[in-house]
């Protein structure tokens with residue numbers, strides 16, 4: 001795997017290709033429980049942004065409400081941050097990206113924030129292919145409000161109190177693919193290598209990236225009978241492909257057996273290499289992706305990897321044909337209709 005780091009002289013810290021050390025990508029000290037999967041995801045985001053050489057000030061960290069939605073405070077202090085209302089991160093992010101589409105939006109949500117209260121906003125966001133990275137830190141419970149089942153909890157899974165979930169889970173990946181997201185995958189907070197590669201590829205993608213990351217809640221959902229625990233994931237995680245990523249500024253050649261790899265050219269010149277672990281799986285075919293996910297539920301498998309990718313779909317910004325200059329920085333003289341235009345409008349309404 002390529003790393004984008006070079007040393008800053010003989011004694012200085014390693015810096016990335018824009019000259020920043022990893023310390024510039026860190027955030028505040030986490031107040032989440034020790035061992036919470038969300039902390040591991042923050043660490044991987046720091047690594048991915050550092051290795052990709054993303055300018056921190058160009059990033060919008062967006063979130064809703066929940067332990068997961070608090071985690072943007074624990075990475076990238078130099079980025080802009082907006083902690084919105086429970087389940088409303090999609091609409092706030094849509095507004096922010098429309099106001100300035102030159103920024104990179106990174107939305108952090110929880111399974112409750114997304115699949116329970118926020119499901120209406122989520123489905124409309126996925127239809128639009130808004131350029132953003134949407135991460136669900138998925139622990140199957142409402143961690144912040146003491147561990148009630150969320151809508152991603154698997155049928156038959158058990159709460160600490162012994163309560164059994166009798167409702168089928170919403171598969172946010174299948175839903176996102178069906179609705180139009182153009183880069184969809186699932187990972188596990190405990191799988192450093194897979195998650196880092198997926199996040200780096202996500203940075204390179206132009207369109208909506210939706211990553212559901214299983215992220216165990218050590219306080220309320222890490223016991224026997226849970227399907228979102230560390231033990232369950234370690235035993236049941238079934239990667240569908242091996243995710244390799246070579247950034248455009250890395251000069252690394254990797255040999256693979258021909259026929260074993262899906263090579264995806266990303267917009268920024270990076271290369272995403274998906275080594276097939278299932279003979280017939282085509283990550284560019286939506287129907288295959290949704291069917292595979294549906295079948296995995298019937299077989300009690302927890303599939304991870306990149307399920308679907310489409311680099312050809314126009315983004316919401318392309319569809320709206322927005323001017324290149326961010327709307328947020330256009331002067332009033334351009335965005336405000338003059339009195340004569342308003343008068344004409346009023347006349348036409350009479």
Ligand SMILES: Cc1ncc(C[n+]2csc(CCOP(=O)(O)OP(=O)(O)O)c2C)c(N)n1
Nearest residue numbers: 066067068086110111112113141142143144
């Ligand atoms: C409008 C509204 N309804 C309910 C709540 C209470 N509440 C806060 S966080 C939360 C659930 C969080 O669960 P999730 O998004 O899965 O995040 P986690 O804490 O598990 O990371 C709820 C129901 C709220 N803050 N606002």
Ligand code: SF4
Nearest residue numbers: 033036067143217218
């Ligand atoms: S309650 Fe659960 S989700 Fe919240 S910080 Fe603790 S371990 Fe993480």
Ligand SMILES: [Mg+2]
Nearest residue numbers: 110111141143
């Ligand atoms: Mg949760």
